[in-house]
Amino acid sequence: MASSWVRGSWPPPHILYGGDYNPEQWPPEVWREDVKLMTEAGVNLATVGVFSWSWLEPAPGEFDFGWLREVLDLLHSSGIDVALATPTASPPPWLSASHPEVLPVTAAGVRFSHGSRQHFCVHSPVYRRHALRIVDRLARELGDHPAVRLWHLHNEYACHVPACYCDVSAAAFRDWLRHRYGTPDALNEAWGAAFWSQRYRDFAEVLPPRVTPTHPNPAQQLDYQRFMNDSYLAEFTDERDLVRAVTPGLPVTTNFMGFFKPLDYFQWAAAEDLCCTDNYPDPADPASPMLTAMHYDLIRSVKKGTPWTVMEQTTLRVNWRPVNAAKPPGEMRKGSYQALARDAVGLLFFQWRAARAGAEKFHSALLPHSGTAAPAWAEVTGLGAELQTLPELNASRVASAAAIAFSWPNWWALELGSKPSAEIQMLSQLRWMYRPLWEAAATADFVRPDEDLSGYPLLLVPSLYLLTEAEATCISSYVRSGGTAVLSFWTGIVNESEQVYLGGYGGPLRELFGGAVLDVAPLQPGETVELAWADGRRSSATHWQDIIEPGAGQVLARYASGPWAGRPAVLEHRYGDGRVIYLGTRLDQAAMRDLIAPLLGGQPPVPSGVERVLRTAGPVTYEFLLNHTGTPVPVPTAPGGTDLLTGTEAGEHLNLPPAGVAIIRREPAS
Secondary structure, three states, X not given: OOOOOOOOOOOOOOXXXXXXXXXXXXXXXXXXXXXXXHHHHOOXXXXXXXXXXXXXXXXXXXXXXXXXXXXXXXXXXXOOEEEEEOOOOOXXXXXXXXXXXXXXXXXXXXXXXXXXXXXXXXXXXXXXXXXXXXXXXXXXXXXXXXXXXXXXXXXXXXXXXXXXXXXXXXXXXXXXXXXXXOOHHHHHHHHOOOHHHOOOOOHHHOOOOOOOOOOOOHHHHHHHHHHHHHHHHHHHHHHHHHHHHHOOOOOEEOEEOOOXXXXXXXXXXXXXXXXXXXXXXXXXXXXXXHHHHHHHHHHHHHOOOOOEEEEEOOXXXXXXXXXXXXXXXXXXXXXXXXXXXXXXXXXXXXXXXXXXXXXXXXXXXXXXXXXXXXXXXXXXXXXXXXXXXXXXXXXXEEOOOEXXXXXXXXXXXXXXXXXXXXXXXHHHHHHHHHHHHHHOOOOEXXXXXXXXXXXXXXXXXXXXXXOOHHHHHHHHXXXXXXXEEEEEOOOOOEOOOOOEOOOOEOHHHHHHHOEEEXXXXXXXXXXXXXXEEOOOOEEEEEOOOEEXXXXXXXXXXXXXOOOOOOOEEEXXXXXXXXXXXXXXXXXXXXXXXXXXXXXXXXXXXXXXXXEEEEEEEOOEEEEEEEXXXXXXXXXXXXXXXXXXXXXXXXXXXXXXOOOOEEEEEEOOOO
C-alpha cells in the first residue's frame, strides 16, 4: 500500500493520525501485530526512535540500525509513514558513566545522576559530539528510507533541565556575554552593576546566577534565560543542519509544550519547517477546554500560515499528576477535534502501545494494556475512521478576531523576584484577558509585540512589563492607524535590560494611557476593591491598583473603596485614528466580559460550554461546534450546510450531545 504523501511536502494531503512508536520495548513478533492493529485503527503516521539511543549505539562507536530498518520496512509495507526521531533527549548509560561531566548541575551546585532522561548539559562538548555523531549516522543509514516523511528532532527540549549551572556552562555564558555586550563596561551598564557593588572588571569574573544569599541581579537572571534559550536552540539547529544536509527537502520539527516558559517558541518556530506541540489537559480541571484552546492558538500563532500538528496527547490519562483523572467517554475524540478546529493537520498520541515497564507504564496509549478489549480502543478506531473522510479540512485556515501581545522575554522578566507583587504571573494574566474571547467564541492570534499588527481589529496587551522601543513603536503605530487596544496595568515598566523607564510608568507607551500612572498599590491575595463605572454600574477588582492622575483620557471607572477611592481605575483615550482602553486594575470576570464583548464586532452568541471556531478555504467555511458540558446542548446555527461527521443538513438548531462535535460545511449559494 503506497502512501499518498509526497516526500518532502508539507502539509500532507490527509489528516495525520498515530503517535510515538517504541518497538525496542517489544520483541519482533509484536511488531507485526502492531502494524496490523495500526492499519485497523486508521494510523497513518508513527514517530519512531525518540528514546532509542542505547539500542542504536549499544556501545561507544558500535551501531545497530538493522532492527530499526526492519520496523520501517514493516510500517512502509502497510502504507504507514514515519516521523524519524533523533534519540538525543536520552543519552545511554555508557556516556554518563564514561563522561560524568556531561551531567547537568543545578543552581545550588548539585550534579544530577543518570537514571531518567534529559540528563545532559547542553553546553558539554562531549555530549554535543556524541549527539551529532548518532544523528549523522541515523540520517545516513535511514534518512532515505521510503517510509520517512519528516524529522522529529530530540524531544521536549529543556523539559526537565531548563538551565545548567556547571563550569562549562559558565564559560559558555561568558562567551555569550562577550558577543552581546563587547566590553565589561557595557555589561555593567546593562546590568546596573553600580547596585550592590557588582561592577565587573573582566568577563572572567562573571558567573551564572547560582544560589546566592538573597536576590541575584535580575538583569543577570534575565540574560541567563536568554542564554539558555539560545543554547538549546543552537543544539536544535546543529541537528537540523545535519539532517538537512543528508536528507534535503524533508521537513524538520520538534515537539513544543505550549506555554513553556524556558524557551521562546517564536524564535524556535522560525528555525523549523512546521510546529508540533504536546498537550496534556487535566480532565479534572473545568478550565481545561479554554486552556487547551489558548494553547492551540499559541502554536498556530508562532508560525503563522503553516499548519501544525499535535505531537503528543493521551487517550485516557497521564501518569505524572498526584491523581491522574481519566478522560470520560468521548473526551479524547472531542479534544482531538478541538485541535483540528484551530488549524491542526495532525493528531498524534504518546504512545502507540502502553509500556510494560518504566516510569510511563501507566500513561495511557492508543493500544492499552488490555489490548483491543479496552474501552478506549473503540474510540481510537472510530476516530481513525472519521478522520479518513476529512482531508478537505487541511486546505482551510482559522481567521482570528483579535490579537494578544505576548513575549517570552517579558514573561521571564515579569516573574523575576523583588517585584511589587509576586501574584502577577504571566499565564494568569493571559487567561484573564483570553477568557472574554473564549466566552464570545472569538479566536485570537498571539503576536510578538514588534510584529505587524495592522490586520487585527482588536489588540489585547496583558502586563507587557518588559517593553522595547521597537515594540512600543509597533503598538503605538497600530493604534494611531485606527486599531483598538486594551492595555493592562504593569505595562511598559522596564526596558530589555530590566531598567525602569523613569518619569511615570508606561515608558514609551505612557502617552497612550490617557492619564499618568504615578505609582502602584498591589492588593493582598483575596483582597478586592470596588469600582464605580461612569454609566452607574458597580463591579469589583483584585490583585492590583494603579495610582493614576487623570489626563486626556475619559474616565470609565473609578475606585469606589479603599484608600485610593475616587482615583481613576479604567481610562479610554483616543489616540490618532484609534483608541486605547487602559486597565489600572484586574477587573472581575463579568466586568471584563462586558468591556471586551462590544469590541469584537458582533460575534454570534454561543451557549455556555460550547466552543465555536470557524475555518475558511476561499468562499467555503467550516463551523466547528464542540460541547464541553456533560449534558446535551441545543445550539442555534445558521440554516444550510452539511455536517461532515454525520452527512445531515444543518438547520436553525443543532442538538449537541455531551462531548458532541459537529463540523458544518457551508459554501455560498450559486
